[in-house]
Every structure is written in C-alpha cells, then in structure tokens.
Amino acid sequence: MAGLITMDDLSNDEIQSILNDAERLLPVAEGKIYLPLLQGKILGNLFFEPSTRTRMSFETAMKRLGGDVVNLGDVKTSSVVKGETLFDTIQMVDGYTDIIAMRHPRQGAAQYAQDAARVPILNGGDGAGHHPTQTMLDLFTIKQAHGRLDGLKVVLAGDLRYGRTVHSLSHALTRFGCELIFASPKLLRMPAEIVEDLSAHGANVVETEDLLSSLADADVVYMTRIQKERFADEDEYTKVAGAYKLHASNLEGTKEDMIIMHPLPRVDEIHPSVDKTRHARYFEQAFNGVVARMALLCRLLGVTVPEDIPSAGGEF
C-alpha cells in the first residue's frame, strides 16, 4: 500500500481491518501499556497550515508506539517562505523519514506529494479536498457507538462546501450504505461534483436547509463550523449560522443512541449544554484521532498489530 490520499485508497475490508487494529490499540493510546511497534521509525510532520488536533494526534500516535517525529515547524521560518516548491520539500523530507503526514492549503497537494515521494503520505487535509485520516477516526467513533457502520442514517450539517472532513466522510459512509442528509445553508451546500459522485455510487442523499427537523430519526449528527469569512456581510452570517446551532433542548425526541460529532474546533454551533448529554461524542472523537492514526501508521509502514494485546495491567 502506498499512502492514504483519499478514502478511495482503502477498500471496505481494509477500513474494517484498520478499525479492528485501532480497537486493539486502545490501551496503548491511553498510555496504559507501552507497545513499541514503530521503534526506529520516523514520522515527518509537514503542516503547511495551522493544525492542532491532527498534528498533535499524529505525534502522540507515533510516540505511543515507540517511534519518533520530526516537524517542519512554522512555515514562516522554513525554506517554504524562501519559495521552495512542494516537490523539493518532499524530496528532502522523503530522505529523512519513513512516512509523512501532511496538511497543505492547496487542493491536490497530497497526491502531488505522493507522486514525488517514495515513502507513504498520509493526507492530513489538502485545501477543501480530502481529510481521510479524520474520516478513519470518525468511522471509529461511529462504530464504537453503534457497533456497525452500515445502514445508518447520518446528518451532516453546517459548512458542507468547504469542509473537507465531510467530503471524505460522505464518500466513506456511502460505501457502507448509509443514508445521508446534508443540512446546510444554500451558500455552503455540498459541491455538486461530490453529490454526483455519491449518487453514481448509489448513495441515498437528501439535501435540506432545515437541520432541526432532520434530527428525529438520525443515528449520527455530524456538525461542522460555519465560518464568518464565507459571508459577504455579518448580518447574513448571523442569520444563517443561527439555524445551524444545537442546544440540549433541540435533542428531545431524538433517538436514544443518536450521537453528535464535530471535528472541532467548535465556536457556537454546539451549545455547552449538549456536552453533558448522552449524545455528545466530540471529545471522545478527538481522542480517537490518536488510536485511528496509530492503526494507520502501522498499516502504512507494513507493521502488523498483534491480535493479542494485553489490556491495562497485563503482563508486558
């Protein structure tokens, strides 16, 4: 296997198998046991635009497995500011590391880097393109809650136009036969080419502007942040963003086991009153970034995750 650029790089069986690996690695991610599967391996973290969770969880994942990490550091002080091409940067880091995690503001940068590199590239977000490692942790979170991925009813809400997490996730959910409801303001609708792709793959997609009436029989509600800078004027933003906010009081009458997810950071779209409800899963979801990325690092580096990992307190 080369890198992970889009979810098309993984078959459904591979997704399930990586999620099973992740499940077994949970005690390692929690720091309860030390399992140096990646000792002697080096991850290159190339984040050309800001990232908190993705960058930190890659670093944590590598270190929990005994590996090491080198960072590009601040783009403003790296050779990128001197005008170095992505191609040249990749040639250099390719020589220093065994695997690269990358985020870049330009769409297609991850595929470009993979074509330029010998080591596997993990796409940590390319412009408004894809974010497949986020999708893997999202799928892990959904499977943890529902015990399965197939046939669920999933509401994706907020900024579906620029939100790369929802682009990758909707592709993956379609492949597992989920029913998708896209709830967004008109301006931030899912790009037409993605809806076309999903439909061509037999997706059952409904597009709506009404989030609240979509909640009743949902199994998963995936919220995203609506960014003020997408709107020409602030009044329009305030009006639109207001319709895509969840408060605990909105959750009455929803399914008992419905979960609310968010790639974070959130601003106002999920009121803190939701945090204490049984539905909130966004903080677990953020933690799952470590375990999902541990499983991906092992898979892409060709390291088998043992079937039998002792649970916390076991002999090791």
Add this chain to the structure above:
Amino acid sequence: MSQEHNMRRVTAIRNGTVIDHIPSGQAMRVLEMLNMNKTTSVPVSMVMNVPSKKMGTKDIIKVEDRELTQDELNRLALVAPEAHVAIIRAYSVAEKMTIQIGEEVTNVVRCTFSNCITTNPREPLAHRLRVMGREPLVLRCHYCGRPQDLEKLIGNLL
C-alpha cells in the same frame, strides 16, 4: 458540394500532414494546440466552414513539410476528437491516423481550478488530467480531483 471540391479549395501538398474533420470554427484552436499558431515556419493552409456529409460543416488544415506525431495529434482530443489525419508523401496518402484518447491527458493543459497545487508554475511534476468519459469528453485533475470545464481548459494550454 463534393469532397474533391473541398480539397481543391487549397492546393494539394507534396509532403506533410492533412488534418480533416475538424469541427467548424475550431481550426485556429487546433493550430494553437499544436503550437503552430506562432512558432511554425512551414507553410500552413486552412479552410473553414466547408460542407461535410458527416459533420454538416467542418474545417481542414494542411501543414507542408511536417509530419505530425501520434503524441501531437492526441493533444487535439480536447477540441477535435473526431479529426482524421493523413500523412502525405509525394502527393499520396502514406499513412492515416486517428486521435487516441488514453487514460490521461498529460502535459497538454493545466487544471482550471484556481487552488490546485499545479497552479504554481515552478512545481515540476507533469500536468495530468484523468479521462473519466469519452463521449462527451469528461476530464478530472489527477491531483485535486476537480472536474474540468473544457472551454476554460483551452485557455490553459501548456
């Protein structure tokens, strides 16, 4: 009007290439795509909007003393996918070629999406568009995955 009459509109060439069945009005673009609009020094004749049984009307180009290669011809897939080409030697057709659209259109045009990684002219890797459909031609950038508007693509010739 007969085929011979069309051909007689421009004189027969001794050696070179005849590109026939170009959609009406696209001849200038064909020359552009072959980089023959400015840099060529060989004689080029062109007729536009002549009657065609198959196409209604069509354009024809004759290039003297130069034989187009299959790679050059394949560049025309974007504007004249049905074009027929004859290589002429000593006033006779020596070879016939048609455009072959492969899996990819490589280094012909640049992706039209403004935020694609390939918009940086200093990035050295090939410009690659994947062929998703042939009739009509549907192309997507290999890197950013965006579908391409063919009209806009012509403006992005390399």
